[in-house]
Amino acid sequence: MLRHRERKSATTGAFVEVTASSDTAKHPSGARNARGPAPAAHAHAADEPLVAVDDISIWYGDPRGEPVLGHVSLIAREGEFICLVGPSGCGKSTLLKAIAGFTPVGHGSIRVRGAEVRGPGSDRGMVFQEFALFPWLTVQENVLFGDKASAGSAQQRYDRASHYLDLVGLTRFRDHHPSQLSGGMRQRVALARAWANQPTVLLMDEPFGALDARTRQELQETLLRIFEEERTLCFFVTHDTSEAAYLADRIFIMHAHGARREELRIDVPRPRDRHSDAVQEQVRNLDRLAWEAQ
Amino acid sequence: MPQRNERSAGRVWRRTAMRLLPLASVLAMVFAWSAAARIMHNPQVLPGPAAIGLSALQLLRDGSLLDDVSASLTRVIEGWLLALLVAIPLGGAMGRSESMRRIFGTLIELIRPIPPIAMVPIAILWFGIGWASQLFIVCYGAFFPMVIGVYDAFRNVDELYEHAARSLGCHGVALFRRVVVMAALPSVISAMRIGLGLAFVSLVAAELIAASTGLGALIANSRVTFQTDDMLVGMIAIGVIGFLLSWLMLRVERYVLRWR
Numbered sequence: 001m002l003r004h005r006e007r008k009s010a011t012t013g014a015f016v017e018v019t020a021s022s023d024t025a026k027h028p029s030g031a032r033n034a035r036g037p038a039p040a041a042h043a044h045a046a047d048e049p050l051v052a053v054d055d056i057s058i059w060y061g062d063p064r065g066e067p068v069l070g071h072v073s074l075i076a077r078e079g080e081f082i083c084l085v086g087p088s089g090c091g092k093s094t095l096l097k098a099i100a101g102f103t104p105v106g107h108g109s110i111r112v113r114g115a116e117v118r119g120p121g122s123d124r125g126m127v128f129q130e131f132a133l134f135p136w137l138t139v140q141e142n143v144l145f146g147d148k149a150s151a152g153s154a155q156q157r158y159d160r161a162s163h164y165l166d167l168v169g170l171t172r173f174r175d176h177h178p179s180q181l182s183g184g185m186r187q188r189v190a191l192a193r194a195w196a197n198q199p200t201v202l203l204m205d206e207p208f209g210a211l212d213a214r215t216r217q218e219l220q221e222t223l224l225r226i227f228e229e230e231r232t233l234c235f236f237v238t239h240d241t242s243e244a245a246y247l248a249d250r251i252f253i254m255h256a257h258g259a260r261r262e263e264l265r266i267d268v269p270r271p272r273d274r275h276s277d278a279v280q281e282q283v284r285n286l287d288r289l290a291w292e293a294q
Numbered sequence: 295m296p297q298r299n300e301r302s303a304g305r306v307w308r309r310t311a312m313r314l315l316p317l318a319s320v321l322a323m324v325f326a327w328s329a330a331a332r333i334m335h336n337p338q339v340l341p342g343p344a345a346i347g348l349s350a351l352q353l354l355r356d357g358s359l360l361d362d363v364s365a366s367l368t369r370v371i372e373g374w375l376l377a378l379l380v381a382i383p384l385g386g387a388m389g390r391s392e393s394m395r396r397i398f399g400t401l402i403e404l405i406r407p408i409p410p411i412a413m414v415p416i417a418i419l420w421f422g423i424g425w426a427s428q429l430f431i432v433c434y435g436a437f438f439p440m441v442i443g444v445y446d447a448f449r450n451v452d453e454l455y456e457h458a459a460r461s462l463g464c465h466g467v468a469l470f471r472r473v474v475v476m477a478a479l480p481s482v483i484s485a486m487r488i489g490l491g492l493a494f495v496s497l498v499a500a501e502l503i504a505a506s507t508g509l510g511a512l513i514a515n516s517r518v519t520f521q522t523d524d525m526l527v528g529m530i531a532i533g534v535i536g537f538l539l540s541w542l543m544l545r546v547e548r549y550v551l552r553w554r
Contacts, residue, residue, distance in 0.1 A: 145462050148463065149462070199461075
């Protein structure tokens, strides 16, 4: 929940979404679907969230001026897919970079599994819009780059690479270099690389923003397929409301200058049909929440 | 489809013609020169290509041309390697550390404009006429472009690679070795190629003034004895060797960076 003041629900320990202007945006308390985030299924998760952002503010430059991000709090639990949505300049990427440890926090704290974030680390995997593959390594070497991904015997490493390359459908390209792949394929490698390192949380900064519409949809489907298999907590930054409504369990809507923040829960079971009424209705809700306040 | 065949045949012909163009322009130059030499009819001022070919053969047969070439090449490689040994760590350190940049940056910018040829007299004073002062000049000529190139290479490593590596649990020495060095490598190799070219140019300058062997010495000595054809043999040899060195470095570059 992204808000100045948070309220905790006594029964579940989960954050209650803000009152959106429409009733449809509200989450009917009994209607949580079986595949949605279920804190009860993870004994420790009820008391200890995986990621806890506690009242952080971030300034670029002068700390006496207006912060880029002011008084943000949120809590995320195992198995959730969370989208951060908002116009450019709302601070959604800044929030992601703060969790990643690239941007220092001016006030407040971020904890991942209870440990305070003080810099980047392999418990927080990243997927970048620019792919950021290492062009001097082959596809397989990229996938096995991480400290945990590269552990074990040659056979274990090979099998691990096969598993993740299979998930993204690139097993045949394991010995290619990134320069030989299309943009969509490169981003698939980046997904495999991030996941192969078994992060606690996966942070994705507009990962499909540079791809064409068709490739973007294919990658969204690939992403959800891996997510269903691995259930790693995901943060996904986008300004595309239909992308967010298709992917997310919860969506944090941020506005420019951090004036207002809202949360929308998407309870449509997966696999979702992006053209279904249920998803489309959430896109409309999201559009209203995200753009009306402008 | 005949039309497509015709078009692709046209393309092949065009490509072949394109590849032959450099050779054609060199041949045209030789012809023009030959004609000019015939018109001028003064081999002291402008010997024709045939006369130069003959004296090149002569110099090859008595072994002196090969001696000069190998003397020059040895000095170039020695000086270039010595310059590399200093330029790579220093440039790398300057690219990665603000304080190193501030300590050495201004110093380098102050010395860099002094051309190698201007260092020859002082080199002779310090190291005498011979191996040491030639090595110094070659090293000096190659060092500055390389240190600046290496510095740029390390400074412009895309932050994205470092962020990606850190998020994958790679840091410290491993990050430097596995990511920073690899990301800087293409520009470092370009800097090395440029440095080798400049090492060769500086060497000839040094040999023109203070050497008994080498291509520069061949040119200088032939000037004194009015053997213009030998002088031109030396000049052409410099051109050809410089061309070959640069071609070789490009091949090495393409091989090392074959992932691009």
